Amino acid sequence: MTAPMTVTDTPTGPVNPGSWQYRQLNSRAPGLSYLSDALSALVADGHPVMAGTADLQYSNGLARFAARHPDRFVQFGISEQNMVSAAAGIATTGVMPFVATFASFLGLLCCEQIRMDIAYSALPVRLIGHHAGIALGFYGTSHHATEDLAIMRSIAGLTVVNPADGPQLAAAIKASADHPEPIYFRIGRGQEPNVYEDLPDFQFGKAIEHETGSDLTVIACGTMVHPCLEAVRALRASGLSVGLIDMHTIKPLDRDAVLAAAERSRVILTVEEHNILGGLGGAVAEVMAEAGTKALLIRHGIRDEYSLIAPPTHLYRHYQLDAAGIETVVRDILA
Amino acid sequence: MPTTATAAPAPDPMGAERTLMPAPLTPETIAHLEERARHVRLETIRLIAIAKVGHYSSTFSCAELFATLYYDAMRLRHGEPRWPDRDRFLMGKGHAAVGLYPLLADWGFFPKELLDGYTRLGNPLGDHPDMTKVPGVDFSSGSIGHALSAGLGMVMGGRMMNRRFDVYVMLGDGEMQEGQVWEAAMAAAHQKAGNLIAIVDRNGYQLDGQVDEVMGIEPLAGKWRAFGWEVHEVDGHDVAALATLFRRLKQDRTREKPACIIARTLKGKGVGYMEREAGWHLGYLAPEDEAAAIAEIMGQPASPAIPREAAAQGDAR
Ligand SMILES: Cc1ncc(C[n+]2csc(CCOP(=O)(O)OP(=O)(O)O)c2C)c(N)n1
Ligand SMILES: [Mg+2]
Numbered sequence: 001m002t003a004p005m006t007v008t009d010t011p012t013g014p015v016n017p018g019s020w021q022y023r024q025l026n027s028r029a030p031g032l033s034y035l036s037d038a039l040s041a042l043v044a045d046g047h048p049v050m051a052g053t054a055d056l057q058y059s060n061g062l063a064r065f066a067a068r069h070p071d072r073f074v075q076f077g078i079s080e081q082n083m084v085s086a087a088a089g090i091a092t093t094g095v096m097p098f099v100a101t102f103a104s105f106l107g108l109l110c111c112e113q114i115r116m117d118i119a120y121s122a123l124p125v126r127l128i129g130h131h132a133g134i135a136l137g138f139y140g141t142s143h144h145a146t147e148d149l150a151i152m153r154s155i156a157g158l159t160v161v162n163p164a165d166g167p168q169l170a171a172a173i174k175a176s177a178d179h180p181e182p183i184y185f186r187i188g189r190g191q192e193p194n195v196y197e198d199l200p201d202f203q204f205g206k207a208i209e210h211e212t213g214s215d216l217t218v219i220a221c222g223t224m225v226h227p228c229l230e231a232v233r234a235l236r237a238s239g240l241s242v243g244l245i246d247m248h249t250i251k252p253l254d255r256d257a258v259l260a261a262a263e264r265s266r267v268i269l270t271v272e273e274h275n276i277l278g279g280l281g282g283a284v285a286e287v288m289a290e291a292g293t294k295a296l297l298i299r300h301g302i303r304d305e306y307s308l309i310a311p312p313t314h315l316y317r318h319y320q321l322d323a324a325g326i327e328t329v330v331r332d333i334l335a
Numbered sequence: 336m337p338t339t340a341t342a343a344p345a346p347d348p349m350g351a352e353r354t355l356m357p358a359p360l361t362p363e364t365i366a367h368l369e370e371r372a373r374h375v376r377l378e379t380i381r382l383i384a385i386a387k388v389g390h391y392s393s394t395f396s397c398a399e400l401f402a403t404l405y406y407d408a409m410r411l412r413h414g415e416p417r418w419p420d421r422d423r424f425l426m427g428k429g430h431a432a433v434g435l436y437p438l439l440a441d442w443g444f445f446p447k448e449l450l451d452g453y454t455r456l457g458n459p460l461g462d463h464p465d466m467t468k469v470p471g472v473d474f475s476s477g478s479i480g481h482a483l484s485a486g487l488g489m490v491m492g493g494r495m496m497n498r499r500f501d502v503y504v505m506l507g508d509g510e511m512q513e514g515q516v517w518e519a520a521m522a523a524a525h526q527k528a529g530n531l532i533a534i535v536d537r538n539g540y541q542l543d544g545q546v547d548e549v550m551g552i553e554p555l556a557g558k559w560r561a562f563g564w565e566v567h568e569v570d571g572h573d574v575a576a577l578a579t580l581f582r583r584l585k586q587d588r589t590r591e592k593p594a595c596i597i598a599r600t601l602k603g604k605g606v607g608y609m610e611r612e613a614g615w616h617l618g619y620l621a622p623e624d625e626a627a628a629i630a631e632i633m634g635q636p637a638s639p640a641i642p643r644e645a646a647a648q649g650d651a652r
Contacts, residue, residue: 053543055509055512055541055542055543055549055550056542056543057543058542058543059542063543075543075549075550076512076550077509077512077541077549077550078479078480078509078510078512078513078541078550079512079513079514079550081514082514104478105478109478137454138386138454138461138462139461139462139463139477140461140462140463140465140477141465141475141477142429142463142475142476142477142478143463143477143478308456308457309454309456309458309461309462309465310454310455310456310457311386311387311454314455314456315456318456
């Protein structure tokens with residue numbers, strides 16, 4: 001039927017190498033290498049790690065792990081639900097499975113398998129939802145995940161982590177070796193600039209405070225931490241007292257960090273690449289409302305709508321989820 | 336985005352609407368279908384140049400399928416994307432939509448100018464087809480595996496409403512790995528959905544490599560037969576064979592079994608190096624490479640390598 005095709009990192013045909021981008025993982029999405037490298041580090045430390053994906057080993061970079069540890073890698077083909085339930089079965093044997101696919105498919109298509117087979121069953125499966133939010137740009141609604149935090153957060157017994165960059169993901173994966181609960185890791189597309197150079201420690205449920213301020217505190221997660229950091233620096237440079245918290249763990253949420261910020265600042269602004277309903281903004285709202293804080297809460301993100309299609313950076317600009325947009329949002333609030 | 340086409344109604348390229356007894360398959364028809372398939376490939380190259388990244392090879396493998404369906408098999412009315420008796424087309428492999436849009440525009444379902452803004456902010460045309468944005472798209476897709484179920488639903492609804500249309504669902508061979516496909520396959524046979532036609536684009540490759548290495552799907556024909564389907568295998572690049580088969584299926588009004596066509600294709604068909612490298616599932620042709628690809632599609636011998644420094648960095652990000 002088909003002549004055998006070659007699978008290489010560079011094209012062999014009569015074509016400009018720059019034209020051909022798919023497998024050039026490290027140059028196109030350097031953040032992806034952290035996932036495979038962190039899993040390899042766990043293997044080196046003697047942990048019984050297995051990794052799997054559903055026909056997306058180049059999108060999530062697990063091809064690197066597969067090449068190093070073929071005996072610890074499972075290719076499930078395009079069968080996400082099968083993969084997630086199989087991961088639960090794998091976990092019953094004492095193996096620690098990490099399974100990865102686009103966040104839209106992992107968090108939405110496989111929601112029930114995650115609840116029944118993994119969370120309810122209390123099996124320490126690690127779920128990696130990548131290209132979360134609107135990172136898949138003009139692939140459209142089917143590939144956008146702006147609901148996954150809300151869904152995963154309402155599943156009892158599941159830890160929900162949204163690292164800001166590759167180094168934080170790597171640190172969280174390292175820390176997960178001693179974490180008894182199943183975990184949902186929500187990550188970006190590997191093209192985000194790093195916030196952290198190196199993170200020796202990661203503590204689930206312990207937020208990282210970057211700046212403190214009395215006018216407003218930004219609480220951000222995931223891919224939004226970097227643009228928020230840039231925006232906050234610009235705002236502080238212009239004399240505003242603006243703080244920033246990286247709320248990498250959505251569940252369990254760091255209540256103390258939220259309440260301390262609400263004590264200190266007049267306004268709390270949550271920023272997430274997610275619907276403003278039910279995700280980070282929702283979680284922070286619950287804490288603030290129950291404690292009766294005086295600070296005002298404003299949630300910034302996708303406003304309960306299906307996002308438009310466009311290249312990702314164009315969408316971030318459109319939804320004011322880039323540094324300039326976030327800075328404008330804060331200035332408008334404080335004006 | 337207007338929901339009704341604003342373009343002046345151009346003549347239907349194949350007659351106002353297809354009759355149940357089509358004219359014989361003439362050399363002119365065959366030449367026309369081949370030209371339409373070339374049009375799909377050329378437009379795919381033109382539109383991906385706007386997006387700066389796209390699914391060339393997935394679209395090239397089904398260019399003849401698109402052409403034969405939209406210019407010979409399907410009953411459609413020019414400029415009437417919502418005509419209730421139209422035949423329906425769904426694609427489980429929605430990532431090939433870039434090749435479908437030019438045909439929908441040609442049918443007058445939306446203004447051709449929209450093609451020029453493919454994937455740009457505010458434009459309805461994205462990497463996957465979206466029925467809420469694009470007139471003529473019968474069902475949205477992007478999450479692989481749903482389309483056959485949705486197509487079956489159209490058959491069932493049409494049956495209750497006493498409408499006689501056929502429903503064509505194009506599936507990827509990697510898509511065969513999704514469990515939902517087989518739930519739909521079982522249900523369609525049970526429902527005697529004789530006017531449901533599944534087409535598997537058996538191009539042999541998926542994202543991570545060769546289908547049979549990623550997750551084997553053979554014996555494929557045997558699986559569909561065991562699920563109660565009538566199975567046909569055909570060369571998916573032979574428009575005469577495709578048109579003959581689609582016409583036969585359309586004329587057979589007594590069939591109770593749904594029909595599955597396994598179309599043997601080449602992923603990347605038409606551009607030699609894409610046919611030989613799985614990595615082209617996602618790619619971007621810089622201008623010089625684009626020119627060489629177009630020349631090859633137009634039947635000129637492939638030009639030799641064009642070494643250059645670096646590609647113009649696109650704005651796909
Ligand atoms: C549910 C789901 N999982 C994963 C993907 C990502 N994806 C897009 S195309 C593709 C491979 C498709 O292969 P195949 O069905 O053989 O189609 P081809 O492009 O070869 O025609 C994958 C895995 C998706 N779109 N939907
Ligand atoms: Mg295929």
